[in-house]
Amino acid sequence: MGAIVKHKAFEPGAIAVIVVFALFVAPSIFGAFWITNLTQMAVFSVVAASAGMLYGRVGLVSLGQVAPYGIGCWVTMRLAYATSLPFPVLLLIGGIVAAVIGMLIGLPALRVSGLYLALVTLMLAAALETVLGVLKFPNGGSGFSGVVTSLSDLAPMRRPGFAETDPAYFRFTVIVALLLFLLAYVFLAGKPGRAWASIxxxxxxxxxxxxxxxxYKLIAFALAAFMAGVAGGLFAGSVQQSIGIDQFSRQAALFLIAVVLMGGVHTLWGALLAGFFSKVMLDLLTSYMVGGQFWNNFSLSLFGFGxxxxxxxSTKAMEKKGLLG
Amino acid sequence: MGILLYPGLVLNCALITLAYGWFLAPKLDRRDPLAKSLGMVAVALFLMGIMKDRWDTSKPRNLHFPSRTFTVADTVVSTTQILALAFALVVVVGVNLFLQRTSIGTAMRAIANNRETSALLGVPVRRIEAMAWFGAGILCGCVFLLLPSFVKSLDQGTLTWFVIPALGGAIVGRFRSLWITFFASIVIGVIESFLTPFSGALQFLSDFRRVTPVVISVLAILWISRRRTVVLAGREMS
Amino acid sequence: MKVEVNDIRVQFGGVMPLDGVTVTFPGGTCGLIGPNGAGKTTFFNVLSGYVTPVNGSVRCDGVELLTMPDYKRARWGVRRTFQTEQAIEGLSVFDNVLTVYEHTAKGSRAEKKKAVDEALEFCGLLGVRDQLVRTLPAKERRFIEMARAVVGSPKVVLLDEPAAGLPDEETNELSVIIRSIPERSDATVILVDHDMALVQACCEWSAVLDFGRLLASGPTGDVLRDPKVLSAYLGEDEL
Incomplete structure (x- = not known):
């Protein structure tokens, strides 16, 4: 059982380098395609961090972290079309709604642990896929669902005024992601983090x-849902229109847990790695490797294998430490 | 092909689970149920990737079990539906009998109860577990001979995710009682079908009917865990 | 501070690990002994709230403990250590003790630090204060559990075989600590251990359980000489 080592989870120097690179270097050397990919990598690493935090720090396995991600995305989009609230406020509301729903769902889910919790959260992810499949993501229409009835009403999701372009939105995403990681760090380093380690x-x-x-489990659930919810809002701003439910499907739920475990649940690097695996690596393979489309189709197999x-x-590591019978 | 198609399909299914049970499952055998189930997630992802590549979704596929329909009290019933229900009953009764009456079944129960002790007592744990995987594969294979008859167009996603409503039944049965699982699954299925014909103001009931297994299993969990129990490690409890 | 236990009955299916135990712990450091399976740990689990008895009451300082939710008992002042030590591997020694303090007492940052450091000093752990528990050997972990049990103002301290697995020298160190808990925080200590030397060294008063019933209680010396107790331990027929 890898435990909590604070200084390892947050190496300020290395993080500073990455942030400087992301904010000042990356936008000028990468084209639009890779900037969009990197934006989504940053978004996804927040979702991965939220799932990893629940598993690695609190010992709760949620296979349903795509649910608050989807809820945050939907709420942010709906409000973006319906109101003129500033974008960061939209993100905040999306995160809070996801956290509240996460807590309501968490109440029954947290009465069980281990396998049952994993299965229930996977089923909740499936339920969300059904709901989103019926509701669809808003695209500028009116009414509760905000879906247009004629294509001429189709409108793109807006971005913050100061981050309209892709590189600017990428910078904005990195900063918000960083703030979310900091938020998680404040919780982990304080009273809740110690309580979670005990639990x-x-x-x-x-x-x-x-x-x-x-x-304290509810606090963890709410924090994780908030992070994923804000990430959902960021995702909406990055894609801007015609968002499908693929990102928030049951398959995505399993995929998420696979990349989160592959990346590692104990450090920030794990979350970044998970983001890289899911948003950048595949495009690198399809763009530059022999085989192209093959990699895209076999990506699931690849992650299953991983x-x-x-x-x-990890079983071998546990055996070595004498943690298994 | 022809006559060999059905047994071939079942065997194919069973060989995959047997391969998992023989080669991979033993590597995780000392982990908790959660890690073991993540192992299955890994296999599921692996197979889904292969299917995504091999399965050309542009061509609709069907697999219809030979069937006849007849009418009972204004309701059209097919022999496949009756066969499915009968098959479920046979499986519940058969598996229960197998677990209780045969030596292999007893060994399986012993392993489920305490794997380490069973191994110490000389139960060939690995072989028995592989048999369980093989048996599960055969049951699954049989199910997927019948199930496609009720699905309009087959694709890998639809088929894979039949596991969700199935989990609903299993959770209500707490992975222990086959009879409760059976009845819970029937109830879930019946509720879903009753919700299907709604339209107009109640359209949402029809739209969201697939949420039924989730609602039922969450309710079941609330009922099961109405009293919180503290799990104490090892001998702390005595 | 007296701990008045009245007619505690615990039933698991057909088994009765505690079958009507009535005993009053007079305060100070008290021993609770008995052969394996006598019900000592179950008794602690009842006090901690992990096991709900079918009958009985535990009153202490005018308060009924058994109606309190489990985690609130710790806030009220029930502390315990476990047979298998449960120091939190991923936290530093200081954070381990702080975790207990911050959930059982209120105070400013400085007060917290002071209380935790006092507990660490009391258990001789100031030298490893900022080390990760994962890196420490068994002895320190046992002592960390002790510090967790005494930090702040505990009222009842339950020690479940605190010296299990420790060599004699370290057990002696531990017994010095155990003996000074009552005067440090005016708490009643209840010590379960199979090491009779440790019980005799720490406890002036002891109670003996056997098959879920109280066999004897009184000054430790008298109790250990009681023929009933001897036969329970030696497994002989009634003398």
């Missing part, structure tokens, strides 16, 4: 320390 290791011991277990290898390896 993860042993619930009886956590109770004996006076920790209200359900309350997940299996990861599980086998």
């Amino acid at each position: 993860r290791q042993s619930e009886p011991s956590a109770i004996a320390a006076g920790i209200a277990i359900t309350q 997940l299996m290898m990861n599980l086998i390896q």
Whole structure:
């Protein structure tokens, strides 16, 4: 069981280098295609971080982190079309709605643990896919769902006034992602982080320390849902129109847990790696490697294979440490 | 082809699960159920990737089990529907009998109860587990001979995700009782069908009917866990 | 501070790990001994709230403990250690103890630091204060559990075989700490251990459980000489 090492999870120097590169270098050397990819990588790494935090730090496996991601995306889009609120406020509202729904769902889900929690959250992801499949993502129409009835009403999702272009929106995304990572760090380094470490290791011991277990699990669920919800809003701004439900499907839910585990759940690097795996690596393969389309189709197999290898390896590591019988 | 098609399909399914049970599952055998299920997620992703490449979705595919329909009290019933129901009953009764009456079944129950102790007592754990995987594969294969008859156009996604409503039934049965699983699945299916014909103001009931298994299993979990229990490690409990 | 236990009955299916235990712990450091399976840990689990008895009450300082939710008992002042030590691997020694303090007491940052450091000093852990628990050997982990049990103002401290697996020398160190808990925080300590030397060294008063019933209670020396207790331990027939 890899445990929590604060300084490892957040190496300020290396992070500063990455941020400077992302903000000042990347936008000028990459073309529109790769900038969009990198934007989505940043978005996805937030979702990966939220799922990784639940698993690695609190010991809760949610296979349904795509749900708050989708909810945040939908809410942000709907409000963007319906109101003239500033974009960051939209993101905030999207995150809060996702967190509230996440908590409401978390209440029953957190009464169970382990396998049951994983299965229930996967089923909730499936339920969301059904709901989103019926509702569809807003695209400028009116009414509750905000879906247009005639194509001439189709409108793109707006971006913040100061980040209209792709490179500017990429910078904006990196900064918001960074703020979300900081938020997670503040929680992890403080009272909730210590409580989560106790809960993860042993619930009886956590109770004996006076920790209200359900309350702290709910806080974790809400924080993770908030992060994923804001990421959903960022995603909406990056794609701008005709968002399909692929990103938020059951398949995406399984895919997410695979890349999160492959990247590693204990550090920020794991989340970035997960973002890289899912948003950049495939395009690199299809663009530059022999085989092209082959890689796209076999991506799922590739990640299935990676997940299996990861599980086998972590089993070996646990055996080495004598953690298994 | 022809006569060999159906057994071939079933065997194909069983060989895949057997291969997993023999080669990969033992590598995770000492992990918790959660890690084991993530292993299955890995296999699912792997197979889905292959199917995505091999399965040309532009050509609609069908697989209809030979069937006849007849009318009972204004309702059209097909022999496949009756066969499916009968098959489910046979499986529940058969598997229960197998687990309780045969030595292999007893060994399976012993392993489910305590794997380490069973191994110490001389149960050939690995072989028995592989058999369980093989048996599960055969059951799955049989199911997927019948199931496509009820699906308009087959694609890998639709078929793969039949696992969700199935999980709903299994959760209600707490992965322990086949009878509860059976009845829960029937109830889930019946509710879904009753929700289908709604239209107009109640259209949403029809649109969202696929959420039924989720709602039912969440309700079941609330019921199951109405009293919180603290799990204590090892001998702390005594 | 007296801990008054009245007619505790616990049933798991057909088994009765505790079968009507009535005993009053007079305060100070008290021993709770008995053969394996006597119900000692179950008794602690009842006090911690992990096991709900079918009957009985535990009153302490005018408060009924058994009606309190489990985590609130810790806030009220019930602390415990576990047979298998449960120091949190991923946190530093300081954070381990802080975690208990911040959930059981209110205070400013400085007060927290002061209380935690006092507990660390009390258990001789200031030298490893900022180390990760993962990197520490068994002895320190046992002592961290002890610091977690005494930080702040505990009222009842339950020690479940705190010296299990420790060599004699370290057990002696531990017994010095255990003996000074009551005067440090005016708490009642209940010590479960199979090491009779440790129980005799720490406890003036002891109670004996056997098959879920109270066999004897009183000054430790008298209790250990009680023929009923001897036969329970030696497995002989009634003398």
